[in-house]
Amino acid sequence: MTQTDATAAKTSAQGPVLVTGGTGKTGRRVVARLRELGVETRAASRSGETRFDWADRTTWQAALDGAAAVYIVPLDTSPSPTTAFIEQAVASGVRRLVLLSARGVDVRGYFGPGHEVSGPHGEGERAVRASGVAWTILRPGWFAQNFSEGVFLDGVREGELALPTGDGKAAFIDADDIADVAVAALTEDGHAGQEYGLSGPRALGIADVLDEIAKETGKRAAYVSVDTAAFRAGLVAQGFTDEEASLWADALIPITTSREAPVLDGVRRALGREPRDFADFVRDAAARGVWG
Incomplete structure (x- = not known):
């Protein structure tokens, strides 16, 4: 068996x-x-x-x-x-x-x-x-997939991503890694009572993220640092409610402050391997044509 x-x-x-x-x-x-x-x-x-x-x-x-x-x-x-x-x-x-x-x-x-x-x-x-x-x-922490199937996708496609994150950084986690850890916890012994902090293997700023995407696709989107009020207004203009826009703005604070930058060991502890690099995520997403 x-x-x-x-x-x-x-x-x-x-x-x-x-x-x-x-x-x-x-x-x-x-x-x-x-x-x-x-x-x-x-x-x-x-x-x-x-x-x-x-x-x-x-x-x-x-x-x-x-x-x-x-x-x-x-x-x-x-x-x-x-x-x-x-x-x-x-x-x-x-x-x-x-x-x-x-x-x-x-x-x-x-x-x-x-x-x-x-x-x-x-x-x-x-x-x-x-x-x-x-x-x-x-x-x-923050999902890499927010750039390929989430709230940041349109900005990447349209060539300008405006966020109130300044020079902050985050160790973006691939949702595939989250799923692998979840499945292990659901089906295997040894995960009961565990808390797994999950991140990618390195911290990137938003400009770094867009550079990674440009290297793979040849299409460069510009990062524009805006204030929080402008960001909220932009979300509301896209159809978000005021409450939803405020939630997104608050969720970005850990990137702005680089609290999302430290690399965590949850993927390694749960799966015995390192988390996927952001470049691997970009390569797979580009192969599917998500950015055009």
Whole structure:
């Protein structure tokens, strides 16, 4: 029996894996990897094959019935429904929880002066720790994929990326690495009670990021450093609500302050290898033609 067969057999004996946010950046990657391993997997979202809506608790039980493990992609809203969901999951027989949290949520002021550690991610972390079942917490920093399938994509394509990040830097994490760690925690022993801080192997400023993309594609986008008010206004003009625009602006503070720059060891501890370099992400994204 191969390692893949053993993983599938072990998980199947326990029950399927439920992946919330199953169509999102990390969720769809987790679903794909679990299915490649032969693990029965439920891809759950409001419009996915397994219906799941954080705002509609009547959808939770059908998604949870018989599940052995859950990958939790929580809402970044307060009050958070994560605690109630975890209680229902454990009552339904789930024995393993892997929570997608965020880098810095346990550091007061990480996302600016108003950031408290008791926010929605903090609530979720406390809930999994108190669940009484095996749990693993993932704390990734900024995703590399924000430049290829996220809020920064249009700016890169249009040749100008305006952000209020100054000369700050971040060790951007590849979402593929996040998914690999999540799948290991969902299917393998040895990850219970672990908190994995996840980053890439080196810190880059926004101008450095655009240089990396230009080297691979031959198309250079300019980085324009703007103030926070202008950035928020630009998001609102794109259709974001005032609240959403403020959340994005606050989320950028750890880049502006370079709090996202230190390299973390979570990928190496979880997988026994180094995280993917940003250049590897750029090469793969360029091959798919995401930047035109």
